[in-house]
Amino acid sequence: MAQMNMIQALNSAMDVMLDRDPDVLVFGEDVGYFGGVFRATEGLQKKHGLKRCFDTPIGEGGIIAVAIGMGAYGLRPCVEIQFADYIYPAFDQLVSEAARLRYRSAGDFWAPLTVRTPYGGGIFGGQTHSQSPEALFTHVAGLTTVIPSNPYDAKGLLIAAIENDDPVIFLEPKRIYNGPFDGHHDRPVSPWSKHPESEVPEGYYTVELGKAAQVREGKDVTVLAYGTMVHVAKAAVDDSKIDADILDLRTLLPLDIGAIVKSVQKTGRCVIVHEATRTSGFGAELAALVQEHCFYHLEAPIERVTGWDTPYPHAFEWDYFPGPKRIGDALRKVMEV
Amino acid sequence: MKNTPALTLHIPEPKYRPGDTPDFSDLKLSEAGAVRRPDIAVEPHEIHDLAFTLIRVLDDKSQAVGPWDPKLDIDTLKRGLRAMMLTRVYDDRMYRAQRQGKTSFYMKCLGEEAVAVAQAMALDRDDMCFPTYRQQGLLIARDYPLLDMMCQVYSNERDPLKGRQLPVMYSSKEFGFFSISGNLGTQFSQAVGWAMASAYKNGDRIAAAWIGDGSTAEGDFHHALTFAAVYRAPVLLNVVNNQWAISSYHGIAGGERSTFASRAIGYGIPGLRVDGNDFLAVYAATQWAADRARMNLGPTVLELYTYRAEGHSTSDDPTQYRPADEPGGWPLGDPVNRLTKHLVARGAWSEAEHKALTDELTEQVKAIGKEAEKYGTLGNSTLPSVKTMFEDVYKEVPWHLRKQRQELGV
Numbered sequence: 001m002a003q004m005n006m007i008q009a010l011n012s013a014m015d016v017m018l019d020r021d022p023d024v025l026v027f028g029e030d031v032g033y034f035g036g037v038f039r040a041t042e043g044l045q046k047k048h049g050l051k052r053c054f055d056t057p058i059g060e061g062g063i064i065a066v067a068i069g070m071g072a073y074g075l076r077p078c079v080e081i082q083f084a085d086y087i088y089p090a091f092d093q094l095v096s097e098a099a100r101l102r103y104r105s106a107g108d109f110w111a112p113l114t115v116r117t118p119y120g121g122g123i124f125g126g127q128t129h130s131q132s133p134e135a136l137f138t139h140v141a142g143l144t145t146v147i148p149s150n151p152y153d154a155k156g157l158l159i160a161a162i163e164n165d166d167p168v169i170f171l172e173p174k175r176i177y178n179g180p181f182d183g184h185h186d187r188p189v190s191p192w193s194k195h196p197e198s199e200v201p202e203g204y205y206t207v208e209l210g211k212a213a214q215v216r217e218g219k220d221v222t223v224l225a226y227g228t229m230v231h232v233a234k235a236a237v238d239d240s241k242i243d244a245d246i247l248d249l250r251t252l253l254p255l256d257i258g259a260i261v262k263s264v265q266k267t268g269r270c271v272i273v274h275e276a277t278r279t280s281g282f283g284a285e286l287a288a289l290v291q292e293h294c295f296y297h298l299e300a301p302i303e304r305v306t307g308w309d310t311p312y313p314h315a316f317e318w319d320y321f322p323g324p325k326r327i328g329d330a331l332r333k334v335m336e337v
Numbered sequence: 338m339k340n341t342p343a344l345t346l347h348i349p350e351p352k353y354r355p356g357d358t359p360d361f362s363d364l365k366l367s368e369a370g371a372v373r374r375p376d377i378a379v380e381p382h383e384i385h386d387l388a389f390t391l392i393r394v395l396d397d398k399s400q401a402v403g404p405w406d407p408k409l410d411i412d413t414l415k416r417g418l419r420a421m422m423l424t425r426v427y428d429d430r431m432y433r434a435q436r437q438g439k440t441s442f443y444m445k446c447l448g449e450e451a452v453a454v455a456q457a458m459a460l461d462r463d464d465m466c467f468p469t470y471r472q473q474g475l476l477i478a479r480d481y482p483l484l485d486m487m488c489q490v491y492s493n494e495r496d497p498l499k500g501r502q503l504p505v506m507y508s509s510k511e512f513g514f515f516s517i518s519g520n521l522g523t524q525f526s527q528a529v530g531w532a533m534a535s536a537y538k539n540g541d542r543i544a545a546a547w548i549g550d551g552s553t554a555e556g557d558f559h560h561a562l563t564f565a566a567v568y569r570a571p572v573l574l575n576v577v578n579n580q581w582a583i584s585s586y587h588g589i590a591g592g593e594r595s596t597f598a599s600r601a602i603g604y605g606i607p608g609l610r611v612d613g614n615d616f617l618a619v620y621a622a623t624q625w626a627a628d629r630a631r632m633n634l635g636p637t638v639l640e641l642y643t644y645r646a647e648g649h650s651t652s653d654d655p656t657q658y659r660p661a662d663e664p665g666g667w668p669l670g671d672p673v674n675r676l677t678k679h680l681v682a683r684g685a686w687s688e689a690e691h692k693a694l695t696d697e698l699t700e701q702v703k704a705i706g707k708e709a710e711k712y713g714t715l716g717n718s719t720l721p722s723v724k725t726m727f728e729d730v731y732k733e734v735p736w737h738l739r740k741q742r743q744e745l746g747v
Contacts, residue, residue, distance in 0.1 A: 025537070060524050062560030069530025069544075072515065073465075075537070089556070096520045098526065103729045105508040105516035106498045110732070130426055141730050165732045210735070240459060254735035 005192050006202040007177045009151035010040045010116070013158035014078060016204050018048045021076060022161060026053040027061060028080030029118075037082055038118055038177055040259055060090035064115065068098050071111035071167075078162050084119035084171060085128045091136075098167040099142030114161045114168045119147075119229055119274050121312055121321055122175030122185065130312040132227075132276035137169045138253045138285065144168045145252040146209060149176070150197035150229040153250060158206030164209060173227035183235025183324045212256035214263075218243035221269035221334055224260060224286055229273045229322065236327035242335055244271075253267065254281055260286070261293045266300035269334045273327055278306040300337035303330040349588035355656060359663040366668060369396035369615075377629045381607045384569035388598035388608035391642060394617035399678040405708065407459075407621040411685045417458055418680065419618055420478040421450035421673050426698045427483060428473070430706055431490055435504075435651045439714035440490050442504045446471045448646030448664065451575055451616045451672035452547075454478045460545060460573075465535075467515045467528035467546040470505050471577065471645075481512045481704065487709035492720065495712040499721040522548055522555035525574065529565045532572035532630070543630040545573040545623075550597055551582020554590045558600075562638070566604040571630035573623065573639045574606075577613065579645035585660040601638035613643030614672040614677020617679070644669070725747045 002013060017024045026041055032055035035042030045053040056063050067077040081087045086093075094115070102110040121130035137145045144166050148154035154172070161168040175181050180198075182189045192198035215230055220242050225233040225270055226249040237244040245263045249256065264270050270290050272283040283304040290302055305322045313320055353359045367390045375384050396402050408721040409417075435443040446453065453474025460466070466475050476486065488495040491502040498508060508516035515531075518524055528546030535542050548558060553576055565572050571662035576597040580587050587593075602609030607629070613623040619641060626637035646664040648655045715720055727734055727742045734742075 057560075057563050059556075059560045059563060061556050062529075062564050062613060065523065065560060066530030066533060066564055069467075069527035069532070070534040071530075072527070073531045073534035075534045092520060093523060093526075093557075097518060097523050100518075101516060102732070104498065104506070104518075105510075106501065106503050107425075107729045108508050108510045109516050144731070146677035254731075254737065301702075313431060 001199050002202050003193060003198055003199065004151045005178050006148070006151045006154050006172070007038060007040050009155040009200050010158055010172065011042060011044070011109070011202065011203065013155040013162070014041065014044055015047070017078070017159060017162045018044060018052055023075045025070065025075055025077045026079070027056050027077065029056055029058055029082045031055060033081050033087045036080060038078065038174065038220060040116070044250050060086055061093050064090040064093040064098065064113070067113040068093060068101065068111040069159065071110050071113045072101070076112050076162055078114040078116065081115060081117040083129050084117040084133050085131045087117055090267070091302055092169070094137070094143065094169070094251040095140050098123045099140050102166070103142060110165060111167055114158070114159070114170055116170045116172060118177070120175055121171045121317060122181065123315055124314065126314040127311040130307050132274065132307065134171055134252055135276060135280060135282045138282055142167070144209060145171065145255065146250065147171045147173065147227045147252060148250060149173065149227055149248050150195065151192065151200050153207050154198040154201055154212070157209065157250065159204065160206040160209050162166065163206070163307050164181035171227070171298060175228045176231065181231050183232040185318050185321070185323070207250070210254045210256055212250055213248045214245070214260040215248045216246040217245060218245045218267070220244060220267055221271060221331060222247065222260070222263040222267045223271050224249060225273040226252065227275070229275055232324055236324040236331065239324055239329050240331055242331050244331065246299060257289060257293065260290065262291055264294040265297045270298070271303045271305060271327065271330045271334060273305045273322060274323060275307050277309045278304060279309050281306055300334040303331045303334050349389065349593050350657070351586035351588065353663065354658065354726055355659050355660055357660050359660045359666045361666060361668045364668060367391040367393060369393040370405070372405065374404035374625070377625060377632060377634060379607070381605050384585045384607055385602055388602055388610055389596055391610050391612050392618050392622050393612040393615050394621060395615045395675050395679055399675070399682040401617050401679065405618055405621040407624060408619065409617065410682070411683065413458070414676065414680055415685070417454055418673070418676050419698070420454045420474065420693060421616070421676065423698050423702070424450045424454065424474045425673060426702045427477065427486070430702050431487070432651065434490070434706070434714070439710070440492070440504050441715055442651055443490065443616070444470050444505050444650045445647040446668070447578065447581055448671060449613065449643050449694055450474050451619050451676070452613050452641045452643060455616045455619035456545065456570060456575070456623045458628045459620045460627055461542070463513055463541060463542055464627070465513050465515065465528070465531050465544045467524040467544060468517060469521070469524070469547050469549060469577070470517050473505065473507070473545050476507060476512060476514055479512050481509060481514070483705045484709055487706060488712055491709060491714045491718065493709070493710070493713035495720055496721060499725045521552040522557035526557045526561040526564060529570045531571050532570040533568050534563070541631065543571040543573070543627060543713050545575065547575045547577055548589045549582055550576060550578040550580070550592060551585060551590045553597055553600065562601065562604040562606060565636035566606050569633070569635035571633070572636045573626045573630065574636055576638065576640045577643060578640050579643050581649070581655070581659070583649045583653060596640060598638060598640035606636050606638050608638040608640065610640045610642060612669055613641035614669040614675060616672055616676040624668070642669070650674040
């Protein structure tokens with residue numbers, strides 16, 4: 001075991017997989033010699049060689065296309081898109097190609113690629129370095145979408161993603177890359193050493209895709225969250241007197257519906273939290289599923305706490321961000337019914 | 338007022354529209370045998386001229402001339418002729434089948450048969466092809482079963498793609514034929530990744546990709562050339578310039594300004610412009626590019642200059658946007674006729690043999706067609722089980738798809 005922040009855990013996952021499987025390659029913009037703008041691939045080229053970890057031209061569509069071709073050959077590319085905000089030029093290759101290849105060739109070809117990309121706000125990145133586009137990918141048949149919330153899960157989920165035979169969109173909450181986030185932007189944070197999930201095995205292990213984690217057990221209300229919002233939800237619950245069940249979804253698709261149903265049937269109430277814009281966000285899908293599966297157990301309307309339906313505003317970051325106060329208001333609202 | 342003229346916007350238009358008499362006399366066509374053949378180790382910047390000339394081997398007397406003559410033996414030429422003729426006969430039958438309501442859609446490659454057939458023959462059998470929908474000749478030249486192709490077009494119970502794909506979007510890993518996408522251009526840059534993987538694994542297989550003149554305008558074309566040049570990928574990047582992208586002539590893709598082969602120059606990749614209706618020229622240029630790739634010398638862009646003699650697809654009527662007699666006026670002729678005449682000129686082929694082969698292939702396609710129709714045609718057959726609709730979205734069927742399958746009741 002070692003103490004790792006999320007960047008170190010992700011780096012360790014790629015290091016382990018480069019060691020274990022000669023068919024794993026890591027590439028993307030600035031990821032080679034320099035080690036990536038967030039340092040997630042630092043040292044990998046030096047240790048594993050130029051051919052295993054290298055820089056690419058600034059062409060996200062090309063990066064994904066090349067990874068698809070490599071995957072069809074039999075390699076397992078793990079590529080980085082520098083920011084999720086930059087993934088749109090690759091959208092056609094992801095949606096029409098990577099996601100569809102197995103289906104349209106009746107299982108003859110497939111593309112086992114992992115696309116790592118930092119997403120979300122909380123670092124004053126403005127509208128082109130803060131977006132949360134997860135719902136665009138959960139809407140696409142054939143893609144698996146994964147979002148870790150802590151170093152232990154980040155490493156185990158990334159190894160599972162690289163080993164997965166389907167294309168995986170691996171969204172990394174950049175707000176908690178280095179230091180943790182305790183939900184309040186205006187209060188000091190406790191270091192990772194105070195968080196048990198920063199104890200990370202140095203070798204190989206996986207965290208199964210498609211399984212949620214129970215972050216807090218409670219009986220009053222279910223909170224569904226992922227990524228940075230898991231920590232904000234915890235803060236909001238801690239600040240309240242409400243005994244909430246908090247689920248960290250970890251994989252959005254395929255979703256751990258069993259864990260969600262079990263929790264909501266127990267509590268009868270549900271608050272859904274995400275940073276992404278609200279309309280047609282993943283919360284809409286979650287709300288629909290909860291009512292489909294748990295309608296007769298529900299005691300109150302489902303609440304969503306999300307980013308506003310605006311582009312991500314630089315100077316108003318913390319007004320946009322669904323912070324503990326807004327989550328607390330939603331918790332109280334569902335409890336008042 | 339500025340002392341300059343008012344700005345004007347240029348919208349390219351083809352010279353001839355329906356009702357006009359097409360005249361191709363101003364096309365700059367190199368004489369057969371006139372273009373030099375450099376060593377494969379040539380520096381790309383030393384052969385910029387080859388992106389503007391036209392590599393041709395067959396002359397007006399149907400003789401093979403000049404440095405690009407691949408000097409193929411008679412058997413190889415006959416195999417090529419047979420595969421091109423079979424492609425044409427197959428296309429005719431499936432086109433008629435669509436008109437008879439047996440399938441929804443079909444695309445012929447009339448006039449472009451030499452591109453796929455000669456290239457398949459010049460490549461190794463296990464080189465990986467990333468085609469568009471107009472390279473069915475690759476499969477036919479590699480002896481892929483016509484029955485499987487027909488069953489795919491009919492989406493019937495024997496369709497290898499289980500009724501999932503639009504007709505002609507074939508796929509066969511075994512035959513080195515990558516799954517065709519209806520999203521144009523996407524395969525071009527994927528081929529570069531496949532070639533990079535082969536190089537990474539120190540293999541000996543190379544990749545080849547095809548794209549139309551129209552789709553060179555897609556970003557994927559730029560990605561392919563950039564990544565191929567940067568990583569010196571062992572790949573052939575073929576631009577099939579058949580003059581028309583549905584109803585838009587090549588000028589709408591920038592063909593008025595420069596040749597498509599010349600796109601390669603800015604990337605430091607050799608670009609060759611080849612008479613796409615000349616089986617021998619296509620074979621020779623493909624062989625040159627394949628040899629380069631195999632010798633670790635990197636990618637080559639080939640512009641195969643040809644003409645789409647049919648409509649884009651069965652959903653298209655080309656007389657709406659180009660003169661009806663334009664295909665007949667194409668100055669580079671028809672690839673099947675030109676190779677036939679060459680074989681005749683070499684004393685290796687006769688009119689009687691040609692007729693006998695035509696009859697044989699027609700009978701063969703007819704017989705396979707009947708067999709394919711036994712498995713059903715679109716909307717008139719036992720389809721593959723609907724259950725299979727939910728398979729292969731992921732390697733394992735996830736819970737939400739199992740649930741949706743139950744909802745459909747299968």
